[in-house]
Amino acid sequence: MKSESKSKERQLVLDGVGVAPGIAIGPAHVVESGALNVPEYRVTKAEVADEKARFKAAIEGSRSQIERLKGKTKGMPPAVAEDLGYLLEAHLQMLTGSRLVRGVEERIADGRINAEAAVQAEISEIARGFAELPDAYMAARAQDVREVGARLIRNLTETPYQAFQRLPEGAVIVADEVTPADTALMDPKMIAGFATVMGGAEGHTGIMARSLELPAVLGVPDLTRSVSSGDMVIVDGLIGRVVVNPDAPMLRRYKERQNSLERERQRLGELRDLPAVTRDETHIELHANLELPREIELAVNAGAEGIGLLRTEFMFMNRETPPDENEQYESMRGLVEGMGGRPVTIRTLDVGGEKLAYSLGDHIADAVNPALGLRAIRLSLKQQRLLETQIAAILRAGAHGPVRILLPMISTVGEVRQVRDVVAKVVRRLKRRRARLAKQVPPIGVMIEVPGAALAADAIGRVADFFAIGTNDLTMYTLAIDRADEQVAHLFNPLHPAVLRLIQFSAEAAFRARIPISVCGEMAGDPRYTALLLGLGVRELSMAAANLPRVKQRVRQIDLMAATQRAQMIMDQADSRRIAVLLDDFNTFA
Numbered sequence: 001m002k003s004e005s006k007s008k009e010r011q012l013v014l015d016g017v018g019v020a021p022g023i024a025i026g027p028a029h030v031v032e033s034g035a036l037n038v039p040e041y042r043v044t045k046a047e048v049a050d051e052k053a054r055f056k057a058a059i060e061g062s063r064s065q066i067e068r069l070k071g072k073t074k075g076m077p078p079a080v081a082e083d084l085g086y087l088l089e090a091h092l093q094m095l096t097g098s099r100l101v102r103g104v105e106e107r108i109a110d111g112r113i114n115a116e117a118a119v120q121a122e123i124s125e126i127a128r129g130f131a132e133l134p135d136a137y138m139a140a141r142a143q144d145v146r147e148v149g150a151r152l153i154r155n156l157t158e159t160p161y162q163a164f165q166r167l168p169e170g171a172v173i174v175a176d177e178v179t180p181a182d183t184a185l186m187d188p189k190m191i192a193g194f195a196t197v198m199g200g201a202e203g204h205t206g207i208m209a210r211s212l213e214l215p216a217v218l219g220v221p222d223l224t225r226s227v228s229s230g231d232m233v234i235v236d237g238l239i240g241r242v243v244v245n246p247d248a249p250m251l252r253r254y255k256e257r258q259n260s261l262e263r264e265r266q267r268l269g270e271l272r273d274l275p276a277v278t279r280d281e282t283h284i285e286l287h288a289n290l291e292l293p294r295e296i297e298l299a300v301n302a303g304a305e306g307i308g309l310l311r312t313e314f315m316f317m318n319r320e321t322p323p324d325e326n327e328q329y330e331s332m333r334g335l336v337e338g339m340g341g342r343p344v345t346i347r348t349l350d351v352g353g354e355k356l357a358y359s360l361g362d363h364i365a366d367a368v369n370p371a372l373g374l375r376a377i378r379l380s381l382k383q384q385r386l387l388e389t390q391i392a393a394i395l396r397a398g399a400h401g402p403v404r405i406l407l408p409m410i411s412t413v414g415e416v417r418q419v420r421d422v423v424a425k426v427v428r429r430l431k432r433r434r435a436r437l438a439k440q441v442p443p444i445g446v447m448i449e450v451p452g453a454a455l456a457a458d459a460i461g462r463v464a465d466f467f468a469i470g471t472n473d474l475t476m477y478t479l480a481i482d483r484a485d486e487q488v489a490h491l492f493n494p495l496h497p498a499v500l501r502l503i504q505f506s507a508e509a510a511f512r513a514r515i516p517i518s519v520c521g522e523m524a525g526d527p528r529y530t531a532l533l534l535g536l537g538v539r540e541l542s543m544a545a546a547n548l549p550r551v552k553q554r555v556r557q558i559d560l561m562a563a564t565q566r567a568q569m570i571m572d573q574a575d576s577r578r579i580a581v582l583l584d585d586f587n588t589f590a
């Protein structure tokens with residue numbers, strides 16, 4: 001139902017950060033803050049008992065999940081286990097005859113609303129009460145209440161992985177925030193695009209949107225205050241603009257742009273079977289980055305020569321428990337077979353930071369500074385069972401075609417050695433089980449995405465079989481700019497000389513160690529940077545499948561000698577604006 005338009009039907013143009021190119025035009029679906037995807041409907045008097053029974057079942061389900069989580073704390077260090085134990089106990093108490101339970105039951109009975117909506121309303125009220133308390137400890141309890149509420153709602157909806165599906169077809173999602181896990185639930189056949197108040201271009205929400213080819217604009221300050229569900233909106237993901245209630249000429253212009261983008265897409269599609277070679281016949285390997293197994297079709301259709309980065313963390317999102325070895329193996333096997341003999345680079349889990357997977361426990365979200373905390377390989381080495389399971393699945397998938405293992409956030413040689421020990425142990429165990437494996441243990445590569453790893457690339461190159469430069473994190477950590485924060489998004493600049501020097505140094509170290517090096521951060525998928533990366537010695541690029549044709553087109557225009565000379569000239573510069581001019585000039589004329 002269309003509520004009264006906040007923009008009073010007058011055209012309103014809002015600017016933000018364009019993160020996934022393309023244009024979406026459709027009715028807005030505004031997601032209220034903190035109430036992601038909670039269905040709300042009335043129930044009849046006769047249905048009240050059923051609704052209460054559903055609520056009771058959700059409580060039981062939540063209790064047993066929390067008990068299971070409590071069981072898992074046993075393997076953790078004592079201090080962590082104790083803290084987590086208290087927290088989970090508090091959550092259990094909230095589910096037993098508490099004000100929360102009574103309040104929800106009353107709302108169902110008196111307000112005649114469905115259980116999800118009743119939980120949502122009750123939780124908001126209790127959390128608000130807590131948050132207003134002057135005592136910081138008590139105020140922080142508001143978060144616990146919200147977590148318990150979210151768990152109840154996940155159990156009530158029973159379809160936590162189907163979110164965003166009850167929307168009108170072709171809707172444009174408008175929200176304060178969309179997490180990477182939320183984005184993984186979006187079906188591009190149903191959703192036209194999305195826009196949010198929070199988020200920057202290089203965060204994983206933006207990356208997912210590009211992978212799914214969903215037009216998206218993030219970081220639009222007044223967005224949710226200016227749009228109502230049902231308003232017609234245009235999302236221009238290229239220039240980062242949202243138009244609310246467009247007038248007729250604006251709508252016509254955007255429809256024409258949509259058509260011309262579609263024509264361009266078809267034209268670029270014709271490049272699919274042409275080789276990615278420079279003008280002087282040097283072959284550049286173009287691979288695809290994948291977050292979800294369902295994207296494989298896009299990678300194959302784009303003519304990817306392999307998967308250069310599989311972000312396995314998305315397999316752990318939007319579910320209560322992590323996938324076991326067999327489930328992981330089956331998904332990976334599907335990908336390996338789908339790629340028909342082309343290599344698949346599987347990165348071990350990179351949760352933490354802004355990528356949260358609640359199936360691994362809520363405690364990961366509690367880091368003092370998530371970007372510098374128990375992220376990626378650090379988590380895997382701490383919870384080695386998790387790593388062993390993943391490695392076992394990768395090794396078994398390797399029996400069906402070439403795979404490579406990639407390690408995220410490495411900063412020391414010791415971490416690589418520890419993983420090698422784990423791999424050797426898992427190989428022994430699988431052989432005892434007589435599991436089918438490839439003859440050779442897959443190559444083990446290292447993401448160069450921490451400045452310290454780039455500077456230590458010579459030493460790391462001695463223990464790694466290949467490097468993959470993650471320019472997203474490398475830029476973030478070098479410049480101290482959160483890649484997902486819209487307030488500093490304009491400062492995120494991979495052309496900063498410090499970032500380029502780290503890329504150059506890593507490429508030279510790989511050359512000295514005689515190991516392959518690729519770039520798999522967002523820089524690899526932007527044709528603006530192609531000549532510079534090739535000029536710095538990189539011969540393999542991995543990107544969202546949608547970017548592949550445009551990058552291939554650019555590769556085919558480049559003369560490697562000229563690109564190398566321009567890269568050298570750029571590396572002599574101290575100012576990123578001057579670097580941008582030199583690069584853009586080269587892109588225009590060479």
Ligand code: PEP
Pocket residue numbers: 207309311350449469470471472473474520521522
């Ligand atoms: C990177 O950091 O550049 C990268 C490719 O990894 P992710 O974006 O998944 O952190």
Ligand code: MG
Pocket residue numbers: 408449470472473
């Ligand atoms: Mg990274």
